[in-house]
Amino acid sequence: MAAELITAVIVDDHAAIAAGVRYWCEQADPPIGLIDAGDRLAEVWTGPGAEADVVIFDLELVPRKPDFGELRRLVDSGRRVVVYSQHADNATAIKCIDLGALAYLTKREGPEHLVPAIRAAAEGRAYTAPSLSGALLADDTPDRPRLSPRETEVLRAWFASSSKELVAAKLHITVKTVDTHVARVRVKYANVGRAARTKSELVTRAIDDGVITLAELNEASL
Amino acid sequence: MSDDDETRAQLQRGLRIATLLMAVLTVDVLGLINLLRHLDSHDVPAAQVGAFVALTAVLATEAVLVVRRRPWGLLRRPAIAVVLAASALSYLTLPDGRTSTTVDWLFGAAGWVGVAVLLDRPFRTSMAFLVTHELLALANLLLFHEVSRGTLARFATGSVTVFGLPLCVAVVAAVLGRIAAEASRATRELERVSTAEAVAVAAHRRRTQRFTELAGTTVPLLAGLADGSLAPSDPAVQRSCAIEAARMRRLFAETDTVENPLLHELRHCVDVADRKGLEVELDARGQWPVPPVAVRRDLTDAALTALATAGSWARVTVVGSTDLVSVSVVADCDELTVPTPATPDVRVETFGSDGTVWMEAQWQPS
Numbered sequence: 001m002a003a004e005l006i007t008a009v010i011v012d013d014h015a016a017i018a019a020g021v022r023y024w025c026e027q028a029d030p031p032i033g034l035i036d037a038g039d040r041l042a043e044v045w046t047g048p049g050a051e052a053d054v055v056i057f058d059l060e061l062v063p064r065k066p067d068f069g070e071l072r073r074l075v076d077s078g079r080r081v082v083v084y085s086q087h088a089d090n091a092t093a094i095k096c097i098d099l100g101a102l103a104y105l106t107k108r109e110g111p112e113h114l115v116p117a118i119r120a121a122a123e124g125r126a127y128t129a130p131s132l133s134g135a136l137l138a139d140d141t142p143d144r145p146r147l148s149p150r151e152t153e154v155l156r157a158w159f160a161s162s163s164k165e166l167v168a169a170k171l172h173i174t175v176k177t178v179d180t181h182v183a184r185v186r187v188k189y190a191n192v193g194r195a196a197r198t199k200s201e202l203v204t205r206a207i208d209d210g211v212i213t214l215a216e217l218n219e220a221s222l
Numbered sequence: 223m224s225d226d227d228e229t230r231a232q233l234q235r236g237l238r239i240a241t242l243l244m245a246v247l248t249v250d251v252l253g254l255i256n257l258l259r260h261l262d263s264h265d266v267p268a269a270q271v272g273a274f275v276a277l278t279a280v281l282a283t284e285a286v287l288v289v290r291r292r293p294w295g296l297l298r299r300p301a302i303a304v305v306l307a308a309s310a311l312s313y314l315t316l317p318d319g320r321t322s323t324t325v326d327w328l329f330g331a332a333g334w335v336g337v338a339v340l341l342d343r344p345f346r347t348s349m350a351f352l353v354t355h356e357l358l359a360l361a362n363l364l365l366f367h368e369v370s371r372g373t374l375a376r377f378a379t380g381s382v383t384v385f386g387l388p389l390c391v392a393v394v395a396a397v398l399g400r401i402a403a404e405a406s407r408a409t410r411e412l413e414r415v416s417t418a419e420a421v422a423v424a425a426h427r428r429r430t431q432r433f434t435e436l437a438g439t440t441v442p443l444l445a446g447l448a449d450g451s452l453a454p455s456d457p458a459v460q461r462s463c464a465i466e467a468a469r470m471r472r473l474f475a476e477t478d479t480v481e482n483p484l485l486h487e488l489r490h491c492v493d494v495a496d497r498k499g500l501e502v503e504l505d506a507r508g509q510w511p512v513p514p515v516a517v518r519r520d521l522t523d524a525a526l527t528a529l530a531t532a533g534s535w536a537r538v539t540v541v542g543s544t545d546l547v548s549v550s551v552v553a554d555c556d557e558l559t560v561p562t563p564a565t566p567d568v569r570v571e572t573f574g575s576d577g578t579v580w581m582e583a584q585w586q587p588s
Contacts, residue, residue, distance in 0.1 A: 088505065090507065130505075131505065134505060134507035134539070134541065135507065137507055137508065137541060138507035138508040138509075140509075156541050159505075159507065159539060159541060160537075160539045160541065160548070160550035160552065160580070160582065161537075161550065161552045161580050162537055162552065163552070163578070165575065166552065166575065166578065166580050169573070169575050170573050170580065
């Protein structure tokens with residue numbers, strides 16, 4: 001299948017980050033087309049940036065001022081966003097997911113997570129990197145969805161090992177099952193909190209694919 | 223309260239009661255007798271009785287305060303003003319030429335009342351009061367009475383007791399206060415010295431303890447290197463050195479006062495690996511109770527062994543909740559033998575595939 005080339009636009013004020021991401025995208029197989037918007041948010045909304053499948057968004061264009069507002073505007077206008085942040089704290093990660101970002105990665109996470117995250121986001125699917133997995137694991141906010149013991153175990157193993165093969169081998173399950181457990185967690189999170197198109201798409205698709213049932217979802221968000 | 227403070231309080235209270243008794247004796251016994259005996263020689267008896275009532279009221283207040291073990295506080299200044307006003311009133315209404323005689327009943331009494339009120343103040347305050355009272359009497363004599371050698375001599379001899387005796391009490395009170403202050407300073411110094419000594423003893427014990435902890439593993443390694451039986455080029459020896467280095471760092475970190483000791487000690491272990499040229503990342507999530515030292519040693523020992531064995535990179539993670547703390551190291555190790563945990567609540571698992579080893583040490587608080 002001659003799939004159309006995925007395109008992404010990166011908003012990041014650090015030239016080295018944009019250059020690194022461009023290199024990873026070029027080396028990816030199949031390669032990903034990257035548009036560098038620098039720190040100019042306008043280029044995400046107009047010109048070639050507006051056509052890109054995925055927005056790679058640096059949450060802190062202004063240091064210590066995470067721009068959740070811009071993230072919400074992007075998500076509300078139907079953009080698929082991968083947040084790429086130097087922040088590793090749980091609250092920021094969970095807030096981005098709640099706003100409707102499809103992936104949250106810290107800048108310590110390299111191409112082995114960023115490239116699959118861009119591909120997943122281009123298809124409207126979520127990607128959960130180990131750092132986000134750790135954040136979900138440590139989430140103790142009162143309105144968090146209820147996770148099953150197995151889901152927690154998979155999240156913990158994925159966070160610790162950062163390798164789905166190791167998780168699968170350790171828990172005696174297949175890599176696909178690992179993915180399913182992680183996907184279920186994300187669907188449970190997509191089903192609570194603020195409404196967003198990307199989130200409802202995740203839920204609909206998961207129910208259609210049989211990843212989770214409506215009853216299980218309702219039970220998780222009680 | 224320490225023994226010294228108690229002794230000091232008892233002494234001061236004794237002096238206070240004695241001074242009050244002296245004041246009551248001079249005002250309400252001797253003073254009253256003289257007042258009543260000469261009441262008809264006074265031009266304005268009501269003024270003298272008023273002065274008497276005023277002094278008695280001050281003494282009654284002091285008696286109440288003594289019983290309730292309270293200081294004068296804000297009432298002190300008004301009380302002194304009352305004493306001086308009563309003195310002025312009494313002196314101004316004295317019949318001509320009767321200063322410093324038995325008719326002048328207040329002359330010998332007012333000083334005692336003032337000293338009783340000012341007993342716990344600095345010496346200079348009592349002194350100032352006595353001088354003021356004395357000047358008041360002198361001024362009255364010089365301005366309103368006929369000054370003769372006789373009256374001046376009477377005033378001078380009277381003043382010896384009127385001024386001198388209360389002054390003695392004030393001096394005793396001041397000396398007593400100074401002795402007490404010195405005693406408590408000496409006690410504090412003694413406490414400081416004994417605390418410093420206890421700290422030194424504890425530090426020494428800790429050092430001895432640390433040395434015995436290292437003696438089992440570090441000392442044989444150093445001895446082997448010194449006598450040439452262990453070759454520094456041997457990878458196994460190098461690994462042992464890395465492990466011991468990390469153990470020593472952890473041992474030093476154990477006594478640091480930090481919010482999260484487990485993470486603090488792990489950071490030191492990671493730092494040693496980092497210096498060895500390993501690419502290490504450390505990530506911790508969640509909140510957990512502080513594990514006891516023995517448990518932390520088990521958890522970090524597993525981690526530092528894995529780090530010492532790692533080839534080029536390692537990922538160290540901690541996930542914690544109230545019922546489980548898990549320390550994981552994923553690294554490129556060829557083979558890994560982790561030490562058996564010493565505490566029963568810690569479980570260590572290792573698991574490897576294709577040159578990547580995953581070591582997980584878990585602690586379940588019981």
